[in-house]
Amino acid sequence: MTPGRILALQTATILACLALWEGAARIWGGPYSVMPSVSAVLADMVANHAALARGILRTLTETVLGFAAGAAFGFLAGAAFAQFRLLERLLLPLLVVSQTVPVIAFGALVVIWFGNGILSKVVIAFYLTFFPVTVNTLRGLMSVDPQRVDLMRSFGASAWTLFWRLRLPFALPAIMASLLLGVSLSLVGAIVGEWFGDTVGLGIMLVQAMYAENMPRLWSVVVACGVLGAGLYGILAAIERRFVWWGREL
Amino acid sequence: MTDPASDAIIELAGISRTFGGGAGRVVAIDGVDLRVGRGEFVTLVGPSGCGKSTLFNIAAGLADADPGGEIRFGGQRHAGRDLLGRVSFMPQRDLLLPWRRVIDNAILALEVEGMRRADARARALAMMPEFGLAGFERHYPHQLSGGMRQRVALIRTFLFERDLMLLDEPFGALDALTRTMMQRWLLDVWQRHRRSILFITHDVDEAIFLGDRVVVMTARPGRIKLDVAVDLPRPRPAHVATSAGFLRIKSALLDAIEEESMKSFTMAGH
Numbered sequence A: 001m002t003p004g005r006i007l008a009l010q011t012a013t014i015l016a017c018l019a020l021w022e023g024a025a026r027i028w029g030g031p032y033s034v035m036p037s038v039s040a041v042l043a044d045m046v047a048n049h050a051a052l053a054r055g056i057l058r059t060l061t062e063t064v065l066g067f068a069a070g071a072a073f074g075f076l077a078g079a080a081f082a083q084f085r086l087l088e089r090l091l092l093p094l095l096v097v098s099q100t101v102p103v104i105a106f107g108a109l110v111v112i113w114f115g116n117g118i119l120s121k122v123v124i125a126f127y128l129t130f131f132p133v134t135v136n137t138l139r140g141l142m143s144v145d146p147q148r149v150d151l152m153r154s155f156g157a158s159a160w161t162l163f164w165r166l167r168l169p170f171a172l173p174a175i176m177a178s179l180l181l182g183v184s185l186s187l188v189g190a191i192v193g194e195w196f197g198d199t200v201g202l203g204i205m206l207v208q209a210m211y212a213e214n215m216p217r218l219w220s221v222v223v224a225c226g227v228l229g230a231g232l233y234g235i236l237a238a239i240e241r242r243f244v245w246w247g248r249e250l
Numbered sequence B: 001m002t003d004p005a006s007d008a009i010i011e012l013a014g015i016s017r018t019f020g021g022g023a024g025r026v027v028a029i030d031g032v033d034l035r036v037g038r039g040e041f042v043t044l045v046g047p048s049g050c051g052k053s054t055l056f057n058i059a060a061g062l063a064d065a066d067p068g069g070e071i072r073f074g075g076q077r078h079a080g081r082d083l084l085g086r087v088s089f090m091p092q093r094d095l096l097l098p099w100r101r102v103i104d105n106a107i108l109a110l111e112v113e114g115m116r117r118a119d120a121r122a123r124a125l126a127m128m129p130e131f132g133l134a135g136f137e138r139h140y141p142h143q144l145s146g147g148m149r150q151r152v153a154l155i156r157t158f159l160f161e162r163d164l165m166l167l168d169e170p171f172g173a174l175d176a177l178t179r180t181m182m183q184r185w186l187l188d189v190w191q192r193h194r195r196s197i198l199f200i201t202h203d204v205d206e207a208i209f210l211g212d213r214v215v216v217m218t219a220r221p222g223r224i225k226l227d228v229a230v231d232l233p234r235p236r237p238a239h240v241a242t243s244a245g246f247l248r249i250k251s252a253l254l255d256a257i258e259e260e261s262m263k264s265f266t267m268a269g270h
């Protein structure tokens, strides 16, 4: 089957599911029951588009900042651990322990420390992102085939050359996998972070819709969160396919 | 070759290598003496697992020999590590980097040496036809056959121009026809550039056809069992393999190799 036909089939399947949902909601549902109809959700999205756009922009900013900081820190930490194994022995256990505390448990603390603005959400998104990136960077850098290291050394390669020409490219598929996980976690962090109090953002819109029992609104925000998550993931997945495709060949 | 000992490119004396300790202790090679003269082509045969690759790793500076042995390179005593970057070493596996195109795998050593990428590529490009890789420069390793990958590894080794080349079964993965072509080509390059070559193979015909000397190793622990000079004139035509001189050397080698192979099998039996 050609990619075009597969895409057409996928679109048709999604449309069919939406039609089924619409039909079911019209037959059994009322405006405030469990399931609003697709058309009601769409109508809400249109009516509320300005606030929705502001919420998306805000949550997107938090996610991207937290993700970027987490990815950068995670990479540096992983690279440092790979280079200095003593550092790994000393610090990695601490990082592991830090990750066993559910983020919700000290969300309140983060808000008190970093204020009720964007920074506290970024910090929570960062906290969720950096750990998988650290672990995969370390694992990727350490899993380099020793015979390839030997070959490079036989050419007289320095540790620096070894890192850039061999270790890093070798580790990139593993790092990329952790970034895909990290971006999803980062979005979760941003949304949950907003629950601790804020005025803009998709997370706070979810809470408001819940208290107002506004089902179409709740769903339109859920859809916005989904689009945001899928979009971010899709961008990274495209980068991976285009630039870091050799994971299976290692 | 009647070069005085001082004119050897590399001389190994009493080289041993032991892996592990206690019950898992493996003596891979035990007191190997081996010299390769300047410009000499030495082939090395021996049963699988006798320590040929181990010996290469030591000669390339990648692994330390057990204390007690001596390595002389270009007439001077060296600790193993000094040899890094001074010997052109081709490992048994091709070890191509999957994220680099054929051309960029070929120039890996030149890049490590700091040559400009464009210059290095131009040099590699000129060698592609000779290696039967013309038109494949922009392919990735996973798009090549095993034999083609091996040839890319060969170009990579040749572009790292050093006086001594260590080739670990470079033609093992090639089909008979390509193999013959690559042998001729290697002899040609060797005669033009007068590099010294130490060459591992499992193929006795290849060992005799290529070598000035054929060295046979014993089953593990590897030692030198036999060191035969191949006194056949060069250039050697293909039909040299049917000459009396060739067959005499071959039968001596086969006897020695068979004896050692039997040993390594009975060893594996318990």
Ligand SMILES: Nc1ncnc2c1ncn2[C@@H]1O[C@H](COP(=O)(O)OP(=O)(O)OP(=O)(O)O)[C@@H](O)[C@H]1O
Residues within 6 Å of the ligand: B019, B020, B026, B027, B028, B046, B047, B048, B049, B050, B051, B052, B053, B054, B055, B092, B220
């Ligand atoms: N890193 C290592 N650790 C432990 N034992 C090793 C190691 N490398 C090699 N050996 C052992 O040393 C012996 C010699 O290995 P080596 O690879 O040098 O053999 P070889 O002659 O190259 O064999 P082949 O012809 O199959 O390539 C083998 O018994 C092997 O098990």
Ligand SMILES: [Mg+2]
Residues within 6 Å of the ligand: B052, B053, B054, B092, B168
């Ligand atoms: Mg070997």
